[in-house]
Amino acid sequence: MEVALYLLPVTLGETSIDSVLPPYNKEIIVQIKHFIVEDVRSARRFLKKVDKEIDIDTLTFYPLNKHTSAEEISGYLKPLIAGSPMGVISEAGCPAVADPGADVVAMAQRKNLKVVPLVGPSSIILSVMASGFNGQSFAFHGYLPIDPSERVKTIKHLESRIYSENQTQLFIETPYRNNKMAEDILHNCRPQTKLCIAADITCEGEFIKTKTVKEWQGKLPDLTKIPCIFLLYK
C-alpha cells in the first residue's frame, strides 16, 4: 500500500456499504491508523460498519471543522510525512466536495505529499447523471444566500446562465429549508425552465424527478428534512 493521503467517501445515509463503496476502499481503510475526520463519533461508526474487526482504540482521530486552524492542519499531516498512510473522512459522501477536507488536501499538495481519492457516492455527479440535463457543462454552487432578496437574485442569475451558457446549475439547501427553496425556484424561474429535484440519493426513499417549473406548480413533494440537491436547466 502506497503512503498517501486517502480521501475516503462514506455512505449518504442509512444505506449499506456494499451499495455505494467499492471493495477496494475497505482494503485501504483497514490499513490506515490515522484519520482526519469531520466528526469523530460518526467516523468511528463508519469504520465499524466497514469492518467490525477494526480495533478503534488503536486508531488516532484528528478533528477537522471550520475552527481547525492552518497550523493544526499542518500538524495533522506529520504521520503522513513520517511515512504512515492517512485517511480523510467527512460526514456524508466525498470529502472535500461540499464538505470539509479541501484545506487539508491543499496543504498536502503544497507539501508535495501524494493524494489518492477513492470512489464513492457524490450526490452532485449522481444527480447530474439522472437529471437528463447537460453533463458536458455544469456548475455546483453549494448553498445559496439566506437573505431573501440576495437569494432571489442568485436564483435568477443562475437561471440566466442556463440560457446564456447551456450550463446545468446545481445547488443545495439545509434540509429544513428545502420546501422554501423549491417554492422560491417556482416563483422566480420561467415556466419552461426545468427543475430536477434529487432527494435521498442512494437511500431507500430515493426520488429524482425532472419537470418544468410549470409542471411542478402545485405538485411539489414534501422535502422537509430530506437531503436534497436542486438542478436547473433549459
Place this chain on the structure above:
Amino acid sequence: MEVALYLLPVTLGETSIDSVLPPYNKEIIVQIKHFIVEDVRSARRFLKKVDKEIDIDTLTFYPLNKHTSAEEISGYLKPLIAGSPMGVISEAGCPAVADPGADVVAMAQRKNLKVVPLVGPSSIILSVMASGFNGQSFAFHGYLPIDPSERVKTIKHLESRIYSENQTQLFIETPYRNNKMAEDILHNCRPQTKLCIAADITCEGEFIKTKTVKEWQGKLPDLTKIPCIFLLYK
C-alpha cells in the same frame, strides 16, 4: 429489483472492477437484459468483466451516439415501458456526464420513467477531491474550443471566474492535445493561479498534482495519450 433505467458507470481504464465499482452494481447488472450503450463491443467486454457467467447472446444492445435520433432513443425505451429494467453504459466513467446518455435520460424523465444512477468513478469528482481546490463551488466545461484564439479567450475567461466567483474551473482535452493544453494554460494564466493536473485517475499511473502556473513552468510531465482533467483555482 425495481423496474428503472439504471445508469451504470464503468472503469476509467485498465483497472479492476472491485477498485471502482460497488458490489451492488453487479447485483443490478446481472438482472438486466436490455442495454443502451455508447459502444457495443466495449459494453460486452465490460459485462464479461463484471461477471464472466453473463450470457451475452441473451442480451440486446441499443447503440447510442451523436447520430442516434430522438425517435430512435424513444424507441429504445420500449422494453422499459413494457416493464423490463434497462441499463445505460458509456465508454468510460459515468454515463451522461461528459459522455453520451443525457438524451436518453431526459427522454425517460419526460416519459415519467424511474431513473436510478449507480455509483462509480467520475474523474470530475475525484479530481475536485484531490486538487485541494474549492469543492463548494466548481464548474465543469467539457472540451474548450479548438480554435487557438477562442481557446485562449476561454482559458482567460475561466481564470477570471476563479477570482471573481471563487469557483474551481475544470475542463478536459483529447489526450493527444493534452501537452498543448497544459502549455496554453501556462502561457495565458497568471503566475500565481493554481493548476491541478489529474491524469490516469484510478489507474496504475495515477498522477494528481497541484502547483502554481509559475511552479509548473518547465516542469510539465508528458501527458500525451493519457486521459487528463485540468483544474484551475486561486
